[in-house]
Amino acid sequence: xxxxxxxxxxxxxxxMISSEVLPSIALPxxxxxxxxxxxxxxLACNIALALAKSxxxxxxxxxxxxCENLPDNELVLSTDIAGPGFINFFLVKTTQTDxxxxxxxxxxxxxxxxxxxxxxxxxxxxQVEFVSANPTGPLHVGHGRxxxxxxxxxxxxxxxxxxxxxxxxxxxxxxxxxxxAASVQSRCQGxxxxxxxxxxxxxxxxxxxxxxAYYMAGKMVNGIAGLADADxxxxxxxxxxxxxxxxxxxxxxxxxxxxxxFSLESDLYTDGKVESTVKTLIANGFTYESEGALWLKTTxxxxxxxxxxxxxxxxxxxxxxxxxxxLEKWQRGFTTVINEQGADHHSTITRVRAGLQALQVGIPxxxxxxxxxxxxxxxxxGEEVKISKRAGSYxxxxxxxxxxxxxxxxxxxxxxxxxxxxxxxxxLALQKTNDNPVFYIQYAHARVCSVMRQAADKSLxxxxxxxxxxxxxxxxxxxxxxxKTLAAYPDCVANSARDFAPxxxxxxxxxxxxxxxxxxxxxxxxxxxxxxxADDKLRNARLTLAEASRQVIENGLNLLGVSAPTKM
RNA sequence: GCGCUUGUAGCUCAGCUGGAUAGAGUACCUGGCUACGAACUAGGGGGUCGCAGGUUCGACUCCUGCCAAGCGCGCCA
Numbered sequence: 001x002x003x004x005x006x007x008x009x010x011x012x013x014x015x016m017i018s019s020e021v022l023p024s025i026a027l028p029x030x031x032x033x034x035x036x037x038x039x040x041x042x043l044a045c046n047i048a049l050a051l052a053k054s055x056x057x058x059x060x061x062x063x064x065x066x067c068e069n070l071p072d073n074e075l076v077l078s079t080d081i082a083g084p085g086f087i088n089f090f091l092v093k094t095t096q097t098d099x100x101x102x103x104x105x106x107x108x109x110x111x112x113x114x115x116x117x118x119x120x121x122x123x124x125x126x127q128v129e130f131v132s133a134n135p136t137g138p139l140h141v142g143h144g145r146x147x148x149x150x151x152x153x154x155x156x157x158x159x160x161x162x163x164x165x166x167x168x169x170x171x172x173x174x175x176x177x178x179x180x181a182a183s184v185q186s187r188c189q190g191x192x193x194x195x196x197x198x199x200x201x202x203x204x205x206x207x208x209x210x211x212x213a214y215y216m217a218g219k220m221v222n223g224i225a226g227l228a229d230a231d232x233x234x235x236x237x238x239x240x241x242x243x244x245x246x247x248x249x250x251x252x253x254x255x256x257x258x259x260x261x262f263s264l265e266s267d268l269y270t271d272g273k274v275e276s277t278v279k280t281l282i283a284n285g286f287t288y289e290s291e292g293a294l295w296l297k298t299t300x301x302x303x304x305x306x307x308x309x310x311x312x313x314x315x316x317x318x319x320x321x322x323x324x325x326x327l328e329k330w331q332r333g334f335t336t337v338i339n340e341q342g343a344d345h346h347s348t349i350t351r352v353r354a355g356l357q358a359l360q361v362g363i364p365x366x367x368x369x370x371x372x373x374x375x376x377x378x379x380x381x382g383e384e385v386k387i388s389k390r391a392g393s394y395x396x397x398x399x400x401x402x403x404x405x406x407x408x409x410x411x412x413x414x415x416x417x418x419x420x421x422x423x424x425x426x427x428l429a430l431q432k433t434n435d436n437p438v439f440y441i442q443y444a445h446a447r448v449c450s451v452m453r454q455a456a457d458k459s460l461x462x463x464x465x466x467x468x469x470x471x472x473x474x475x476x477x478x479x480x481x482x483x484k485t486l487a488a489y490p491d492c493v494a495n496s497a498r499d500f501a502p503x504x505x506x507x508x509x510x511x512x513x514x515x516x517x518x519x520x521x522x523x524x525x526x527x528x529x530x531x532x533x534a535d536d537k538l539r540n541a542r543l544t545l546a547e548a549s550r551q552v553i554e555n556g557l558n559l560l561g562v563s564a565p566t567k568m
Numbered sequence: 569g570c571g572c573u574u575g576u577a578g579c580u581c582a583g584c585u586g587g588a589u590a591g592a593g594u595a596c597c598u599g600g601c602u603a604c605g606a607a608c609u610a611g612g613g614g615g616u617c618g619c620a621g622g623u624u625c626g627a628c629u630c631c632u633g634c635c636a637a638g639c640g641c642g643c644c645a
Contacts, residue, residue, distance in 0.1 A: 035590080046587060052625060059625065084625070098574040134645070159608065174645055201644095293643055304571070304641075311643040318645045346572055347640050373572070375638065419573055419640060423580080428594095435591075436607085443607050454604050488584090493585060507582055510592075521609040524601065532604045568607075 002032045004075065005043055005089055008186045012069035013047075021065060032486060038480065039543045041080060041088035042095070048085040059085025069324045084135045096480065097471035099391075099487040101265045103548040104468065111493045111555050116162030123163040127329055128154050130340035131252070132169040135244040138207055139397040141376045141424055142342055145396070148561070149373055150340035151257045152502035155559045160497035163336070169325065172241055173265040174318060179203065180244075181237035187212035188230035198218075207247075210524050222246050225528060251398045256561050268328070277324040277359070278309065278316070281403075286358040301354035319348055323355030330356070330363055337368035338500065343419070346372055357516035371500045373418040377403045404429040407562045411438040414560055415506035427451060436511055440564055441553065444513035447520060448550040449566035451531055452543070460532055467544030470537040474545055476529055478519035482549060485515045489552050493559070502560065509556045518548050 009030050016022040028050050048063035055062055063081045070079065070388045075095055103110045120123050130150025133143045153163045153207075171177075183202040191197050193204045215226035215236060224242040227235045249506040252258070269273050273438050277293075281287050286297045292312035299306050309320050328338050349370055356363045376384040377396045400409045407428050415437070416422055429436070454463050474483065491507065496504040523530035531542045554564040 033584085033587090035588095036584095036591095040588070044588090049587075049622080086588065136645095171637075171645060176645060222597075259569090291643080295643095308643045313643075315643085317643065322645095342639090343573065344639055345645085346583095348645090361585085372573080372639095418575095425580090428580090439607055440593090443605085447605065451604050459603085460604095468634065491584075503582085504584075508593085510582090514592080517608055518610090520604080521606090522599090522610080523604065524606090530604055568605090 001075070001095055002043065003075065003093070005032045005045065005382075006030050006405065007136075008070055008073055008076070009045055009047055009066065009087075011071050012066050013051075015069045016065060022055055022067075025051070025297055027051075035088065038484065040086070041090040041301070042057055042484075043087070043091070043477055045087045045088040048081075048087060052085065054438070059246070078397070088246075091423055092473055096483050096487070099483060100471055100545055100548045101468060103486065103551050104464070104544065106557070107551060109250065110551060111489045112159045112161070113233045113490065113494050114161040115494055115496075115497065116157060116160045124336065125165065125216045125334055126162045126167045126336040126338065127159070127332075127334040128169055128338045128340065129167045129169055130154075133248060134176060135170045135203060135241045135248070136176050136205060136385070137244065139144040140246055141378055141395050141397065141400065142373075144255065144397040144400060144409060145373050145376050145413045145418075145422065146340055146342065147255055148410045149371065149418050149502060152505070152560050153338065153340065153371065153497075153500050154413050155561065156493065156497040156500075156505070158368075158500055159493055159559060162336075165261060167263060169263045169265070170241075170245070170258045171265045171318070173269055173321065177237060177241065180240050181233055183208050183217065184240045185230065185236050186210050188236065188396060207244075211240055211243050212227055214243060215549050235542060242380045251396075254401050255397060255410070256334045260318075263325065263328075265321050265325070268324045273328060274316060274321050276322065277327060280359050281309070281355065283325075284358055296351075296355060296358065298351055298354040300487070301350070301357045303350045303354055305307060309353055319351045319355065322348060322352050323359070326352055326356055326368065327359060327361070327363075329368070330361070333380055339368055340371045340373070340418075342370040343374050347371075369500070375548070376413070376424055378420045379423055380427065382427070387526070400424075400426070405462075408418065408436065410440045410561050411506065414502050419437060419503065419504050437506075439563065440517075441509045441513045441557065442563075443568060444516045445550055445553045445557070446568045448546045448553075451520075451546060453541060455532055455539075460531065460534075460542045462547070463536070464544060464547075465535060465542035467542075470541040473538050473541045476519075476522065478515070478522045478529075479545065482512075482515045482519050482545065485512050486548060486552055489556070496559075504505045504546060505556050505559050508551060509560075512541075512553060516546075516553075 013022065014028065015318050017024050030045065030047050032045045035062050043380065048059045048066060052059040052062055059336045063085045066085060067079050067081065075092055077090045077092050082088050090294055114121070116126070118122050127149060131143055132148050133139055143357065154166050179199060179201045180203060182199040186198055186202060187209050193202065215229050215520065216230070218226045218228045221239065222242045222245065224239055224423070228238055230237060241506045280298060287309065288295050288297070294310035295306045296309045297306055307319065308317050338343055353366065357365065358368065386470055412424060412429055413422070452462060474480070492504055496502055520531070531546060533537065533539045557564045
């Protein structure tokens with residue numbers, strides 16, 4: 001519909017130029033937008049404002065000229081010039097109710113688009129790396145935010161026609177893994193954090209004790225048996241990593257987050273990919289030796305200082321395998337890669353990108369994309385809960401899921417822009433009342449389902465065909481507002497996917513639910529506005545609108561990984 | 569000190585990549601069910617969009633400077 005209006009305006013301006021009403025001027029892109037306020041019609045265009053200066057005409061005068069030259073179109077009821085010079089378009093009724101037919105026809109596919117298709121109409125590949133928690137402890141709220149945001153981005157990209165690969169990267173090769181193993185080993189030997197032999201950077205959490213007990217009891221985890229040998233450091237390390245990976249998998253499953261690929265840092269070493277990456281960087285002349293270490297000239301790619309690649313003890317710093325890993329992503333054919341991670345790691349972005357540029361393999365500047373989420377603070381009983389991995393005070397993701405439920409946790413963690421700080425108020429999330437937006441949206445869905453059940457109970461069966469044929473009977477203010485909101489959904493999905501911004505979906509759903517509740521409630525003020533009226537045509541038209549609304553709520557909630565209950 | 573991010577109603581946050589009178593929730597005040605589920609809804613009060621400049625027909629949005637908060641600035645990951 002926007003396209004049609006755009007063409008009409010284009011024709012009008014072309015006519016004006018050829019009849020020399022307008023000088024021949026460069027045209028900016030004609031933007032036609034959905035109006036926010038229904039008194040402004042259905043669609044609006046600001047072209048007269050944009051062209052005012054170059055044409056030498058006053059905006060309102062120019063708008064009037066454009067309207068006069070506008071070709072007739074059966075879909076346009078009338079136009080209006082408003083404010084400083086906006087042209088508002090009022091469309092015939094069927095353009096407003098058409099969205100209902102589209103929703104009914106497309107069902108769960110409604111709202112999807114093909115923006116992720118290439119010129120041949122094939123889905124383009126995108127890889128999204130998220131969570132990527134180190135296997136040194138259970139997942140906490142921060143990981144939860146990464147999981148919720150990352151997973152929703154994946155769902156948005158899929159809905160936009162991309163072929164999405166979800167990937168989890170384990171840093172299972174660094175010093176921290178040795179700390180982990182040492183901590184577990186100490187526990188196996190009966191040493192606690194208060195003993196003098198306890199490792200300096202040891203992990204003190206309760207889960208370490210449990211892990212040690214499992215190992216000593218010889219339990220199996222992911223095909224690895226606990227050897228019950230407290231002196232075997234490497235066996236303990238392998239067991240600990242397997243155990244914690246398994247714990248994380250269980251949490252992620254409970255959080256409804258799945259991955260296609262798990263990559264291991266240790267593999268990059270054993271496959272020689274770290275070594276070959278370093279060789280290329282040296283061969284390309286972007287390194288130098290100093291103070292016994294090997295440095296990468298990251299300053300040539302915008303960093304504020306050069307960075308050590310190989311420490312004087314011979315080991316590589318963490319970002320070297322990161323570069324090797326991203327080179328591998330590129331070689332796997334992903335020209336679009338998104339990394340979702342905590343903002344506390346933002347300094348790695350410059351280094352990884354610099355390393356990739358220095359490899360000189362044709363990777364574009366600014367590749368890969370990053371989505372960073374800010375810190376999550378947790379409030380419980382009105383107090384902030386401090387998160388400290390070593391001290392073991394910890395709000396785990398599984399705690400949250402258990403206490404407030406998967407739906408609420410996911411919604412809360414994804415409902416705000418990733419780059420604003422988030423306070424997770426457990427007391428608020430626990431309230432199953434007014435304050436909780438998740439229930440508000442789910443309730444709207446359940447309410448429609450309830451009406452459908454009522455319809456059957458009262459022998460007022462829902463006849464979809466009859467409903468579709470009588471949509472022009474939808475005329476009340478609340479019905480029109482609801483139609484308008486439904487029509488905005490596809491744009492909302494496309495924009496959210498483009499911006500990697502799933503929080504827009506959360507806001508949209510809040511809005512849609514409000515429209516639905518307002519429509520429903522209008523029936524308690526005016527009985528003739530109820531859905532289940534006696535008139536067959538009107539009732540079924542309304543039930544069709546209700547079903548369409550339900551479908552869009554379900555589709556939207558699905559993008560957030562939140563369930564759409566039929567009963568609550 | 570430098571870099572990244574943020575600053576919008578008392579509180580928690582949106583604001584659709586420059587548009588019309590800045591919007592929701594919450595809290596506060598006033599109404600609506602012998603129920604198509606009131607986990608809802610109608611209305612009211614509440615704003616120098618951190619501050620100061622600039623860009624233009626128009627700025628919460630873009631630019632510059634300043635103020636404040638969070639996070640980074642390791643031969644840790």
